[in-house]
Amino acid sequence: MRETSRTKSADKAGESITEAALSAAAETAPRRRQARGERRIAQLLTAAAGVFCRTGYAAASTNAIAREAGVSPGTLYQFFPNKEAIAVELGGHLLQRAHEAHGRAFLLENLDRPLPDLLDAVLDPVIAFNCENPAFWALMHGSGIPGIAQEHDELHVGLQTRVEGLLRACVTPAASGAPATDTELAHVAHMVLGIMKTSLELILASEGAERAAYIAQLKTVLLRYLDPMITTPPPH
Amino acid sequence: MRETSRTKSADKAGESITEAALSAAAETAPRRRQARGERRIAQLLTAAAGVFCRTGYAAASTNAIAREAGVSPGTLYQFFPNKEAIAVELGGHLLQRAHEAHGRAFLLENLDRPLPDLLDAVLDPVIAFNCENPAFWALMHGSGIPGIAQEHDELHVGLQTRVEGLLRACVTPAASGAPATDTELAHVAHMVLGIMKTSLELILASEGAERAAYIAQLKTVLLRYLDPMITTPPPH
Amino acid sequence: MRETSRTKSADKAGESITEAALSAAAETAPRRRQARGERRIAQLLTAAAGVFCRTGYAAASTNAIAREAGVSPGTLYQFFPNKEAIAVELGGHLLQRAHEAHGRAFLLENLDRPLPDLLDAVLDPVIAFNCENPAFWALMHGSGIPGIAQEHDELHVGLQTRVEGLLRACVTPAASGAPATDTELAHVAHMVLGIMKTSLELILASEGAERAAYIAQLKTVLLRYLDPMITTPPPH
Amino acid sequence: MRETSRTKSADKAGESITEAALSAAAETAPRRRQARGERRIAQLLTAAAGVFCRTGYAAASTNAIAREAGVSPGTLYQFFPNKEAIAVELGGHLLQRAHEAHGRAFLLENLDRPLPDLLDAVLDPVIAFNCENPAFWALMHGSGIPGIAQEHDELHVGLQTRVEGLLRACVTPAASGAPATDTELAHVAHMVLGIMKTSLELILASEGAERAAYIAQLKTVLLRYLDPMITTPPPH
DNA sequence: GATGAATGAGGATTCATTCAT
DNA sequence: TATGAATGAATCCTCATTCAT
Numbered sequence: 008m009r010e011t012s013r014t015k016s017a018d019k020a021g022e023s024i025t026e027a028a029l030s031a032a033a034e035t036a037p038r039r040r041q042a043r044g045e046r047r048i049a050q051l052l053t054a055a056a057g058v059f060c061r062t063g064y065a066a067a068s069t070n071a072i073a074r075e076a077g078v079s080p081g082t083l084y085q086f087f088p089n090k091e092a093i094a095v096e097l098g099g100h101l102l103q104r105a106h107e108a109h110g111r112a113f114l115l116e117n118l119d120r121p122l123p124d125l126l127d128a129v130l131d132p133v134i135a136f137n138c139e140n141p142a143f144w145a146l147m148h149g150s151g152i153p154g155i156a157q158e159h160d161e162l163h164v165g166l167q168t169r170v171e172g173l174l175r176a177c178v179t180p181a182a183s184g185a186p187a188t189d190t191e192l193a194h195v196a197h198m199v200l201g202i203m204k205t206s207l208e209l210i211l212a213s214e215g216a217e218r219a220a221y222i223a224q225l226k227t228v229l230l231r232y233l234d235p236m237i238t239t240p241p242p243h
Numbered sequence: 244m245r246e247t248s249r250t251k252s253a254d255k256a257g258e259s260i261t262e263a264a265l266s267a268a269a270e271t272a273p274r275r276r277q278a279r280g281e282r283r284i285a286q287l288l289t290a291a292a293g294v295f296c297r298t299g300y301a302a303a304s305t306n307a308i309a310r311e312a313g314v315s316p317g318t319l320y321q322f323f324p325n326k327e328a329i330a331v332e333l334g335g336h337l338l339q340r341a342h343e344a345h346g347r348a349f350l351l352e353n354l355d356r357p358l359p360d361l362l363d364a365v366l367d368p369v370i371a372f373n374c375e376n377p378a379f380w381a382l383m384h385g386s387g388i389p390g391i392a393q394e395h396d397e398l399h400v401g402l403q404t405r406v407e408g409l410l411r412a413c414v415t416p417a418a419s420g421a422p423a424t425d426t427e428l429a430h431v432a433h434m435v436l437g438i439m440k441t442s443l444e445l446i447l448a449s450e451g452a453e454r455a456a457y458i459a460q461l462k463t464v465l466l467r468y469l470d471p472m473i474t475t476p477p478p479h
Numbered sequence: 480m481r482e483t484s485r486t487k488s489a490d491k492a493g494e495s496i497t498e499a500a501l502s503a504a505a506e507t508a509p510r511r512r513q514a515r516g517e518r519r520i521a522q523l524l525t526a527a528a529g530v531f532c533r534t535g536y537a538a539a540s541t542n543a544i545a546r547e548a549g550v551s552p553g554t555l556y557q558f559f560p561n562k563e564a565i566a567v568e569l570g571g572h573l574l575q576r577a578h579e580a581h582g583r584a585f586l587l588e589n590l591d592r593p594l595p596d597l598l599d600a601v602l603d604p605v606i607a608f609n610c611e612n613p614a615f616w617a618l619m620h621g622s623g624i625p626g627i628a629q630e631h632d633e634l635h636v637g638l639q640t641r642v643e644g645l646l647r648a649c650v651t652p653a654a655s656g657a658p659a660t661d662t663e664l665a666h667v668a669h670m671v672l673g674i675m676k677t678s679l680e681l682i683l684a685s686e687g688a689e690r691a692a693y694i695a696q697l698k699t700v701l702l703r704y705l706d707p708m709i710t711t712p713p714p715h
Numbered sequence: 716m717r718e719t720s721r722t723k724s725a726d727k728a729g730e731s732i733t734e735a736a737l738s739a740a741a742e743t744a745p746r747r748r749q750a751r752g753e754r755r756i757a758q759l760l761t762a763a764a765g766v767f768c769r770t771g772y773a774a775a776s777t778n779a780i781a782r783e784a785g786v787s788p789g790t791l792y793q794f795f796p797n798k799e800a801i802a803v804e805l806g807g808h809l810l811q812r813a814h815e816a817h818g819r820a821f822l823l824e825n826l827d828r829p830l831p832d833l834l835d836a837v838l839d840p841v842i843a844f845n846c847e848n849p850a851f852w853a854l855m856h857g858s859g860i861p862g863i864a865q866e867h868d869e870l871h872v873g874l875q876t877r878v879e880g881l882l883r884a885c886v887t888p889a890a891s892g893a894p895a896t897d898t899e900l901a902h903v904a905h906m907v908l909g910i911m912k913t914s915l916e917l918i919l920a921s922e923g924a925e926r927a928a929y930i931a932q933l934k935t936v937l938l939r940y941l942d943p944m945i946t947t948p949p950p951h
Numbered sequence: 952g953a954t955g956a957a958t959g960a961g962g963a964t965t966c967a968t969t970c971a972t
Numbered sequence: 973t974a975t976g977a978a979t980g981a982a983t984c985c986t987c988a989t990t991c992a993t
Contacts (some may be wrong), residue, residue: 043993045957065301068985079958086956086984184463191456197445198460205437209430220427224434227420231467279973304966315975320968515972537773540870540962551811551979554962558977615976663928666917670932673913692899696906703939751952776987787954792989958990965983972975 010202045056048086051076052100055093064094073093075096093147098162102142105136112230118176125177126226130203137207144169144207163200173194177237185237244259284322287312288333292378300381304378330382331358334398337379341372361413362462366439370458373443380443400438407432413473420471431472438464507640520558523548523570527565528614536566566618570634573615577608590648593648594709597649598698602675606694610681616679635672643668649709656707667708756794759784760808762849763801772802772853776913802854806870809851813844826884830945833885834934838911842930845915852915878905885945892943903944910936 016127027127054076058067073083087093106133118125137143174196178185186192206225210218290312295301305326309319323329346367354361375380383398410432414421422428442461446454526548532537541562545555559565581604590597604669609615619634650657658664678697682690745816762784766775777798781791795801817840826833836862854870884905886893894900914933 082957124278193458194456198464201441202438205441209433220430224430228434228464228468232464235260317976318974523909534988666928666932669917670936673917674910677909677913681909692902700906700936700940704936789955790953793952
């Protein structure tokens with residue numbers, strides 16, 4: 008009974024250059040229509056971000072999102088088959104935006120920098136992004152609640168993977184505190200992600216000096232936690 | 244948006260021994276009724292704990308709790324004015340039970356033990372308690388979600404205070420990494436609490452060796468984070 | 480997530496005689512409560528019958544049924560988990576009522592009466608019942624429409640079985656027009672049921688003389704259709 | 716409750732050859748547009764037939780029809796003012812197609828053939844047509860359900876009229892079982908139509924040998940029902 | 952003509968909470 | 973006290989229909 012599934016952007020993406028060239032003029036109209044749709048989607052995602060931030064994912068209602076976006080419920084459902092889909096799409100958008108804005112920072116060229124620098128290089132963009140897009144944090148909190156979690160876990164898993172990769176690249180196997188196995192490394196990654204999540208909660212809830220203080224604490228925690236895994240103690 | 248009006252049963256629960264003693268002889272019947280009431284409350288709170296664990300606080304329905312307790316919804320509302328009140332009372336009970344079971348550990352006699360021992364002494368009971376009463380963690384996760392959070396925050400604030408007290412007692416002001424001000428100390432306490440929360444999520448979600456590994460990681464994180472606040476580096 | 484399922488009457492049925500005797504007085508109250516429930520159920524079923532008759536099963540809305548019954552939607556859902564359940568229960572009730580009212584007619588003692596008498600004996604009660612309970616016909620018309628049919632088909636299958644049984648008992652194997660195999664007999668039963676269904680549509684839609692005429696036609700059709708299966712032609 | 720306003724495309728469909736001829740030369744463009752329109756209508760009706768068959772008339776959604784036809788909902792509404800109109804038009808088309816394909820059979824040249832032959836001559840095309848166009852049967856099942864029925868009843872009435880005509884032509888007034896009045900004849904016609912409808916349900920739902928068996932049963936029923944109205948019993 | 956976005960009332964269903972018994 | 977029926981607003985979602993482009 009549910010057969011809708013937006014393909015919009017896919018169409019556009021699949022549109023061959025020739026075709027595009029041929030119908031330059033004529034396609035203005037369709038494009039405008041699509042543009043309207045895209046705008047609505049953006050509008051809805053923005054609204055959803057707001058509602059998710061204010062009420063959390065679980066308590067957010069599709070009607071509330073539609074209202075916030077200034078459209079009718081029906082319109083929302085023309086673009087998203089259900090609440091989950093909104094969250095998923097929003098997660099994707101945010102992730103992509105994160106990449107575009109601070110992507111370089113993550114796939115570091117210079118992992119051999121001293122850990123404090125490395126932490127700055129990684130955490131600062133992450134924190135900045137989360138402060139600008141607090142919905143991201145809200146989305147990550149669908150997890151743990153059964154029946155809501157599944158889709159969101161893609162988000163989690165994605166982040167988890169990335170953190171794990173970073174760690175794997177940084178860790179000095181010879182270091183005394185380094186995780187010995189892959190499993191152990193995964194545990195460390197989970198811990199790091201968890202620490203970042205809680206810290207972000209504190210960071211997002213505060214401002215100014217306090218926020219700065221929490222940021223500093225986060226860096227301190229991670230620095231002290233990870234340093235023994237990376238720095239080989241000098242032979243005495 | 245949701246008008247709370249908690250209390251009521253709290254009084255009853257807080258009823259001091261003295262009061263009870265005063266009405267010893269004549270009040271057998273009423274006392275029995277009160278005893279029955281206590282039993283009902285315990286029954287309901289147990290049921291609530293189960294439901295909160297399974298579905299999370301937000302998704303838990305009062306009807307489900309009543310059903311799990313084997314009573315009618317009306318009966319539930321005879322003891323609790325609303326859903327929040329159940330959570331609050333449950334939080335209180337759990338906290339009290341925690342005290343009774345592992346209370347000594349917290350109000351430490353021996354804060355001058357080396358930090359690893361101290362962490363064991365504090366964390367092991369906490370972890371044990373949370374594993375036995377997973378509802379505790381579930382309850383702490385109403386937070387952050389506006390409209391649900393307020394009442395739960397009493398729980399948070401309580402824990403936060405306690406952690407802060409512990410820290411204050413442990414920290415060596417002369418240590419290089421020690422928080423300089425009360426505010427800073429509060430921040431550290433928040434971080435510690437946050438780290439414990441996330442770690443508990445991982446710990447509760449796993450079993451056996453994995454659980455042990457996460458416990459070890461939690462201790463490692465806190466050890467490394469707090470050590471510089473406590474240990475004065477030896478003058479070289 | 481759906482755990483409700485009335486058991487009410489089951490409880491009552493399971494209630495042991497001793498218990499019942501012991502609590503004769505005391506059970507008045509509970510019984511009254513149950514009585515209220517039963518009354519509501521009856522009320523809702525009556526309302527449903529009305530709505531099904533007027534709008535057909537598919538177009539009937541639970542809200543409409545509740546409104547017709549003069550209760551809120553929530554009340555309806557306290558007794559029935561969904562629309563289908565109402566139809567099923569109503570079907571059951573009607574069937575039972577049919578049994579109670581005209582049951583003898585069906586399990587005939589005198590199958591050896593001449594066919595016209597037999598048809599009268601069987602059809603008159605059926606027709607009377609359908610005229611008094613036009614919802615029955617409405618219920619049988621959920622069939623054929625995919626996604627609605629399944630539950631109703633129990634009704635169909637039940638009737639089909641009964642008609643088949645009757646036929647099997649009546650048919651004279653030696654008769655020239657008699658169905659040779661069980662499959663053939665089943666086909667005949669399907670036809671007979673179908674003829675009854677369509678005829679009932681006409682009968683229910685008319686009144687007075689016209690209704691009588693349609694009843695006569697129905698009997699004529701069946702008489703002429705079935706007679707050769709029952710009557711052995713006299714050897715000439 | 717539902718304001719219908721059918722017609723519109725009917726005119727266009729009924730456009731006589733003369734009219735078309737008049738505007739032969741100059742109206743190439745408009746004609747093309749009209750041709751396109753006809754194609755669209757055909758496309759939509761085909762889609763509607765499919766959807767009606769699969770989901771039944773009531774559950775069919777205009778959006779689903781448009782999707783099946785590969786056009787937008789707006790386009791659908793450019794040709795049909797509402798859902799009912801689609802059904803009506805489809806009914807008309809099917810009827811017309813029936814005429815074109817098997818029309819001769821109906822307006823019989825040889826009503827004086829023996830009844831079995833006559834039934835074959837009439838029913839075989841009807842059955843064939845319904846098997847090829849199962850939507851026809853689906854359409855006839857909007858009836859009986861108030862608020863949906865009215866428009867469809869044109870279909871019914873049409874068929875009813877035709878059956879009545881046939882009967883009137885066949886019946887031997889002198890036959891002992893013949894209907895005495897017009898009203899009676901109308902009743903017989905209704906019965907015959909009803910029998911055909913139910914039988915078609917069984918026929919359409921089965922295949923191969925079973926289908927053949929049901930076809931045979933249908934003929935048997937009608938033969939036995941109608942024979943006494945047509946055959947004058949030999950004077951003894 | 953065609954598109955597809957937009958509408959908004961309506962449908963089924965749930966749930967915190969109240970009330971009569 | 974305990975019950976369970978009752979409430980009604982709110983939830984998610986659908987659909988016939990309209991409208992701007």
